[in-house]
Amino acid sequence: MSSAPTERPTALRLFLVFSRIGLTSFGGGLSGWLLREFVQDRAWLSEEEFLNGLAISQALPGVNVKNMAIWIGYRLRGRGGAIVGFCGIILPPAIVIILIGMMFSALIRFPITHLALDGAAAAAIGLSLSMGITAARRVPRGLFPIIVLAATFLTVGIFRWPLVWVLIVAGSISVGVEYAKLARA
Template sequence: MPVSTPEPPSPAQLFLIFARIGLTSFGGGLSGWLLREFVQQRKLMSEEDFLNGLSIAQALPGVNVTNMAIWIGYRLGGRNGAIASWLGIVVPAALLIVLISTAFSALAGFALTHVALAGAACAAIGLSLSMGLTAARRVPRRAFPLAIMAATFVAVAILQWPLIWTVLVAGSLSVAVSYSRG
C-alpha cells in the first residue's frame, strides 16, 4: 500500500501557520518550532531537507528564521507560498513587539518583569540547543565534516574571530570538499 504524502498548505494556510509560530515563540528557538511543525507533525518535508534549508538560511544574510520561512514557503507553495510565509512570520510578530515594548516600558520598574524575561531567555536557549543537537546528529560521521564543525566552534566561540570570515572560509572549504567528493 503506497504511503500518501500530505497535501501542501495553501498560501493562506502558510500565512496562518507562520503567524501562529511567530506569535507564540521567540528567541533562537524558532527553528525548533519550524522543525516540529513541518517535519515532525505535518510531515511536509524530511528532516534532511529541513536541515539543508536551515543551512542555506543560516548562510544567507538576514534573520535566519525569516530566511527559513521564505525557503519553506517557496518549497511548499512556490512564490506565493514564500510571500505568505514571510508576511506571516514578520507582520503579526512585529505588531506584537510594538505592543509588548509599550507595555514593557510601563512595567520595567518591577522585578517580576526582569525575572519573566530571564525565564523566557532560558527557554529560548534550550530550544536552540535542541536544534543544534538535532543538526549535529545529522552531520556525517566522517573526519572532515566533524573537523569543520569543531574548527568553526573554536574560531567563533573561543577565539572570537569574526563570524562572517569564519563562515565564508569554513563554508567555502566545506562546500568545495563536499562537491569534489561527488
C-alpha cells in the first residue's frame, strides 16, 4: 500500500462510494467511515491530507460530514467532485429517512428494533474513537500541540463548555503559535 494516491476515481465512482457510506452508516460516525474508505481501503487520499481536511471541516460552520464530503470531492475531482460528494452523502439517505418516517409506527412496535439499533450505535462509536485516536497520534510533534489537544478535550468533554468558544480561543492561540513558528523557521 503506497501512501501517495495512485488513481483518481471517476465522478460516478465517487458518487457511488459517498452514497454507499450515506446509506450504510447506521449509528453515526460518518467521518470515521470516510477515513476508512478513502484513506485506508482505497488510498485515494493520504492520511495527512484527510486529517488536514477534517481539521478545517470541523473549524468551519456546517455539518462536519457534509463539509468533509465537499472537501474530499473537491480534492479528488474539483468542482464536479464537490457536487458529487455533497449529493452522494445527502440525497440517498434523505430519501431513506423519509421512507423510515413513513414506516415508523410499524417498526417502533417491536422492542427488538431498539435493541438492534442500540447495539449498532455502540459499535459505530468504534469508528469515531479509532479516528480520534488516529488524529491524536498524528498531531504535530511537540509539547504545545498536546497541551492544546488535552485542553480542548477537557473543556468540551468534561467541563462541557460551549464548543464555539473553545474552538475560537483554542484555535486562534494554536494557529497563532504555529504561524509564529513557521515565520521563524
